[in-house]
Amino acid sequence: MYQIGDRVKFMNAVGGGIITKIVGKNMVHVENEDGFEIPVMTSEIIMDEIDQEAVTNSDKKPDVSDFIRQGMKKPKTEDRKVKVEEPITIIRGNDEPKFYLAFLPENARNPLDGQTKIYLVNDSNFFILYHYSHFANEQYVTQEAGKLEPNTKLLLGTLSQADIAGLPAFAFQMMFYRDKSPKLEKPLRKRITINPVKFYKSGSFKQSDFFSGKVMLYKLNESEMEKALKELTDKDVKQAAREKEPARAPQPVKVELPELLEVDLHMHELIDDTAGLSNKDMLDIQMKTFREKMEEAISSNAVKKVVFIHGLGNGVLKTELRRELSTKYxxxxxxxxxFQEYGYGATMVIIRR
Known part of the structure; x- marks a missing residue:
């Protein structure tokens, strides 16, 4: 297990540096010989053999080669008085705050095949002071806090397949500013809950201006136009529609079910709040929805297939659902x-009449 202060080497690149931050089980920040902090997977670094040898042979009589090696070492982080900073990129006209949460899979065609990297993207000329946390069990747990420069992106961590099965909500608090501005910006607070099913669908990942590979993006803030539209009441929208469109006789609306009916049985899709519910209570709600949708599909002449999305979890819902399909249906x-569309977490029923 690596610790802050360990000197390491890069396995897939020249050089190395000193660990300055532990991000998670699989990632650390390494300050290289030029003074830049780089996020690196722990699988891509090894301990510096020179440091290890120095510890092992601490009682050994020094040799001339030892002094040569010691002379070649770079000073430790705490001994550096001057740190070279990368120039800040300011893009002309990019003065509207635009911040995104991004998920970049190693394999966009099969997102669950490997790690998925989490990024905070700053697509603006603003500096950001950010606090990033996970929300679960009614608690916000801090993951990272810091400063993000204009028109940059920051690697926040990674997700494995096991992590995706039990996603927390992703929460951000931000203050953002420019060196010169005619106004003060309001702080931003945002919490995003993501349905794990999205990671099972390759269609959730699209091309963007920020990454070479396909990515799933969530916008963290609203533009002035989006805020104005949100403030419009339903009455305002209807009035504007009446003024713009000529009057016409209302047409009867006929609702038809599609040939493929998707039913998401995750609890947060069925009810708003699960507080006070036991595991049995939640299973009863899920199975009630399953039976209602089965009857709805059977009575319809249009539906040919029903996909029930139950997720991986501990398998209780999947077992109960398939038991009932094998008896009642x-x-x-x-x-x-x-698998390409839903991974391992869904069952398809063929409706034959």
Whole structure:
């Protein structure tokens, strides 16, 4: 296990440096010989052999080669008085604050095949003072805090397949500013809850201006136009629509179910608050929804397939759902849904009449 202050070498690049921060189980920040901090996976570094040898042979009589090696070492972080900073990038006209949370998979075609990196993207000429936390079990747990320069992105951490199955909510507090500005900006608070099913669908990841690979983006702040539209009441919207469009007779609306019906059985999709509910209570709600949707699909002439998204979890919901399909609905065949679209967390039922 690495510790702050350890001297390490890069396995896939020349050089190395000193660990200045532990981000998580799989990532650290390393300050290289030029004074820049670089986020690095722990699988891509090794301990500096010179330092290890110095510890092992502390009682050994010094040799001329030892003094040569010691002379070649760079000074430790705490001994550096001057640190060279990268120039700040200011893009002309990019003066509207635009901040994003980004998820970049190693393999966009199969996002669960490998790690998914989490980034904070600053697409503006603003400096950001940020606080990043996870929200779970009614608690905000700090993950990182710091400063992000204009028109840059920051690696916050990584997600494994096991992490995706139990995602927390991602929370941010931000103050942002420019060196010169005609006004003061209001602080930003944002909490984002992401349905894990999105990580199972390759279509959730799209090309962007920030990464070479496909990425899933969530905007953290609203533009002035978006804020203005949000402040419009339903009455304002209807009035504007009446003024813009000529009067016409209302058309009867006929609701038809699609051939493929998707039903997400995750609790946060079924009810707003699970406080006070036992595991059995939640399972009863999920199974009630399952039966209602099955009856709805069976009575419809349009639906040919139903996909129930139950996730991985501990397998209780999947087991109960398939037990009932094999008894009460044994007339209808069922199987694992497409891995490409849903991963391992969904069951497809074929509605044959």
């Amino acid at each position: 044994k007339k209808y065949a069922h199987q694992d849904a497409s």
